[in-house]
Amino acid sequence: MKSQFTRRGFIRAVGAVAAFTIVPRHVLGGAGQTPPSEQFTRAIIGCGGISRSHLPMTDGRLLALCDVDSERLANRMKGQPPEVKGYRDFREVLARRDIDIVHICTPPHWHAVMTVMAAETGKDIWCEKPMARTIGEAIRARDIVSRRQRIFRINTWFRFTGSLYGFGAPAAPLRKIVANGLLGWPIKVVVGAATGFNWKLEMWSGKTNLEPQPVPPNLDYNLWLGPAPFKPYHPDRVHSKFRGYWDYDAGGLGDMGQHYLDPVQFILGKDDTSPVSVEVDTPPQPDDAVIPWRRVTLTYADGCTVILDGDNRETDAPYLEGPLGKIWPGLRSNIPNLARKIAELPDLPPANDDFAQCVRTRQPFVLNEQNAARSCIMVQMAACAVKLGRSLKFDPVALRFIGDDEANRLIDQPMRSPWHL
Amino acid sequence: MNLLALILLAASVNISDDNAIRALVSTGGPQAERALAAALPHADDTRAVAIIKALGDLGSSEPVRECARRLVNNAAGDMKDVCLYALSRTTSRRAARLLRSRIAEEAYAIAYLRHGESLAEIGRKNDSAQVALDLLRSPWPVVRCGAIALLAWARGYAAQPTLLAMLEDPDPSVREQASRHLSRMPSDTGLLAAFQRAHGETRRLLFEAIARRGDPRRAPLLVGALGDDDPSIRRAAALALHTMPGAEVDAEIAKALSAPKSQAAALELLAARRARSQVAAVMRLIHEPSVSKQAFAALGALAGPAEVQQLIALATNNEAVREPAAKAIAAAGPRMGDDARCIAALVKVPSWGLALLPAFGGKTALDAVVAATKGPDRDAAVRALADWRDESALEPLVALCQQTTDLKLRVLAARGAIRIVQQSAIGKDEKTAWLQRIADAAPRPEEKQQALATLKQLKSGKKKK
Numbered sequence: 067m068k069s070q071f072t073r074r075g076f077i078r079a080v081g082a083v084a085a086f087t088i089v090p091r092h093v094l095g096g097a098g099q100t101p102p103s104e105q106f107t108r109a110i111i112g113c114g115g116i117s118r119s120h121l122p123m124t125d126g127r128l129l130a131l132c133d134v135d136s137e138r139l140a141n142r143m144k145g146q147p148p149e150v151k152g153y154r155d156f157r158e159v160l161a162r163r164d165i166d167i168v169h170i171c172t173p174p175h176w177h178a179v180m181t182v183m184a185a186e187t188g189k190d191i192w193c194e195k196p197m198a199r200t201i202g203e204a205i206r207a208r209d210i211v212s213r214r215q216r217i218f219r220i221n222t223w224f225r226f227t228g229s230l231y232g233f234g235a236p237a238a239p240l241r242k243i244v245a246n247g248l249l250g251w252p253i254k255v256v257v258g259a260a261t262g263f264n265w266k267l268e269m270w271s272g273k274t275n276l277e278p279q280p281v282p283p284n285l286d287y288n289l290w291l292g293p294a295p296f297k298p299y300h301p302d303r304v305h306s307k308f309r310g311y312w313d314y315d316a317g318g319l320g321d322m323g324q325h326y327l328d329p330v331q332f333i334l335g336k337d338d339t340s341p342v343s344v345e346v347d348t349p350p351q352p353d354d355a356v357i358p359w360r361r362v363t364l365t366y367a368d369g370c371t372v373i374l375d376g377d378n379r380e381t382d383a384p385y386l387e388g389p390l391g392k393i394w395p396g397l398r399s400n401i402p403n404l405a406r407k408i409a410e411l412p413d414l415p416p417a418n419d420d421f422a423q424c425v426r427t428r429q430p431f432v433l434n435e436q437n438a439a440r441s442c443i444m445v446q447m448a449a450c451a452v453k454l455g456r457s458l459k460f461d462p463v464a465l466r467f468i469g470d471d472e473a474n475r476l477i478d479q480p481m482r483s484p485w486h487l
Numbered sequence: 488m489n490l491l492a493l494i495l496l497a498a499s500v501n502i503s504d505d506n507a508i509r510a511l512v513s514t515g516g517p518q519a520e521r522a523l524a525a526a527l528p529h530a531d532d533t534r535a536v537a538i539i540k541a542l543g544d545l546g547s548s549e550p551v552r553e554c555a556r557r558l559v560n561n562a563a564g565d566m567k568d569v570c571l572y573a574l575s576r577t578t579s580r581r582a583a584r585l586l587r588s589r590i591a592e593e594a595y596a597i598a599y600l601r602h603g604e605s606l607a608e609i610g611r612k613n614d615s616a617q618v619a620l621d622l623l624r625s626p627w628p629v630v631r632c633g634a635i636a637l638l639a640w641a642r643g644y645a646a647q648p649t650l651l652a653m654l655e656d657p658d659p660s661v662r663e664q665a666s667r668h669l670s671r672m673p674s675d676t677g678l679l680a681a682f683q684r685a686h687g688e689t690r691r692l693l694f695e696a697i698a699r700r701g702d703p704r705r706a707p708l709l710v711g712a713l714g715d716d717d718p719s720i721r722r723a724a725a726l727a728l729h730t731m732p733g734a735e736v737d738a739e740i741a742k743a744l745s746a747p748k749s750q751a752a753a754l755e756l757l758a759a760r761r762a763r764s765q766v767a768a769v770m771r772l773i774h775e776p777s778v779s780k781q782a783f784a785a786l787g788a789l790a791g792p793a794e795v796q797q798l799i800a801l802a803t804n805n806e807a808v809r810e811p812a813a814k815a816i817a818a819a820g821p822r823m824g825d826d827a828r829c830i831a832a833l834v835k836v837p838s839w840g841l842a843l844l845p846a847f848g849g850k851t852a853l854d855a856v857v858a859a860t861k862g863p864d865r866d867a868a869v870r871a872l873a874d875w876r877d878e879s880a881l882e883p884l885v886a887l888c889q890q891t892t893d894l895k896l897r898v899l900a901a902r903g904a905i906r907i908v909q910q911s912a913i914g915k916d917e918k919t920a921w922l923q924r925i926a927d928a929a930p931r932p933e934e935k936q937q938a939l940a941t942l943k944q945l946k947s948g949k950k951k952k
Contacts, residue, residue, distance in 0.1 A: 185629070186597050186629060187629075188627070188628060188629045212636070213604070213632065213633045213636040213637070214629040214632050214633055215628075215629070215632035215660040215661070215663060215664040215667075216629075216660075234912070295505070295506065295509065296505055296506075394912070395912070396912035397912065398912040403824065405821055405848075406821050406822050406824060409821045409822050410761060410822050411761065412759060412760050412761045413729075413758075413759040413760075413761075413788075415726060415729045415730050416726065416729070427719075428659050428660050428662075428663035429663075475513050479513075480508075480509040480512035480513055480541070480544055481544075482505055482509070483505065483508070483536055483537035483540045483541070483565075483569070484536050484537070484540055484565040484568060484569050486540055486543060486544065486569070486572050
């Protein structure tokens, strides 16, 4: 925490209103109010739709908004207090010493670069999913965040709160069931429409015949591309469409993958490892655009499998299946008295799920750079196999594909100059 | 001519094409490095930035001289950034000397730290340890944090004294980093000794380092800390004990039940661990005013049929503790299954006992409640039935809805049945059939409409996203 800056902000705030003699309650603090000197200062980079959900944060004062599109920035700036400044170039935001937390709400090809740069300028980070666009970027971001002792959270939450997407029950009882052996071992997980998970594959498909178009004057397209390879501008590449192109994301896998697979890692107790193979059933993917795939199967060394059901082949599949039992959506099960058995199992340890508190105490958030990198790696393993259209073997310790140079080149993809990790 | 040769040819002629440079980086190897380095002297600034960055990606020593020259001549902006990046990625000693000479500047300090991390990646422990030691007094906390991580990796246990000293750092993130790396050391002997001598924040950090190790041999120390004056220490102790397996640990935690300052924490822990073996010790504390509430809550998680019967007797005879006891019975209910003695005991106290039976569930409890709907306690029984937690209560609720003359009870039954269908995991067809029956049996238009609206929602497939 850089308290001297927040204190200065406080003095400035009080000074500004002193002339009117009425000091707003939230400035001075009081019962139920946090004074500015104890609040975190924040910046949001990327002003697309998802940034709306980052605007409110308890104990946080927004000081900066940033976007390479001046129209988007102007829209998001509307109604903000005067202390919030707008920026086009995120490097100017990171250069500010008075900002504690950076929210990264850009397309995924920026996530790792911004995470690393933010970590090295002493910021804590709240990053949209997926954590990174490649396995190599996820590893690098994880390492730098950890080595610099930054507090990091990825913006997914299903492992620690709320119902598990469309499954109809939270992840915690599933973790208890699996950890205590009620299903036996190994476990098969089906992630698809039948179990409550929509992969949105059509929605996030790209187009293969984009004709170059003039860049609109409000957009700094060069900075939007950043580390991604240069490709002529087309509106389908950018805002709200970018997920359909491999250079920026991985279609529905990129959008929903970390939401869906992070809880799987948690439920199976696999936060410190990754699958050893990935098999795919997909039509050949174009170089540029992502098109729907049919099925991806990830297998761990101990035989646990995770099936990503892209074409809704499974109709009444259980979400979890082991040799001793099955669990369907809504915690339906063929295990007698399951609710009673769950009640008898020890509670899960309490999780640090208050980001502001984690920043204050320097304790890792429950979904931090370590476990987020693992679930991101799982997503990107699947993306690599889909892109190449073939099955791959993976070393979960070295975090490299085995015997496949082409696949390993997808792990570490060079960035466009001058961007690097 | 193979692809690499073609790329190299293109590169040697004109290396401005970003895709060619990216292809060279992807291909890697000495030939790619040489091609890039050969193009560097002839490149304009924009091109040079791209080439130096690409050589940095490859971890090449080729650009060291050029980067050093440009940095000495005060390169700025992207050029300075990529030169520092390239130097940080190489293992060249010349690069190390240049970076080290300017670590008073933040960008150089970061680059030097990254250089040390590059050395660590190829196993040069002594060199990376030297980088870490050079940076431990850096003015920038992130650099000191990085130096701690690097030193801990390079020196292992031998770094412990330095890490202990870093617990006194003025920055909280640096202190936390030192504590985290101390917890990963192969032995905690030094930590324990330091903990005995430490005070305040350092004591907390040392304790957290010990606790994070999760060593069951330290359970007595952790249990003792459950009553510590420092809430952070109490929290760290509780978290470590929560995750530490074994009945021996349960027994150790139970010792804290005799110490007033740690009783509440011990009760919470025993409950969370489902330490059934300690239920008698927990039961003894329900009359202890300072922790009675926590003891009842713990019994909700731990009590078996015998204890539940004791709780029922207690609640029946002592109105003062009826509320917490009833809560404990309800919490324990799902674990009781069809325990006929508990159920019979609750039916005997209809004013509050029937309301707890939905938590028990099961056939015996359901039969008891259905029977009670025909007796003098029918109001309480219908309410209990309407609160039932699974679809087994649907048939008697619909029957009540159809047959009872009391409008109030028919309304209760209809509403309860609709709720159960909404929350049930039964199939769509079965839900449809139930809702149709409820709509037919409902006594008032309000409940009929509620059932039909649920039916419509079900048919349209609209669910929460």
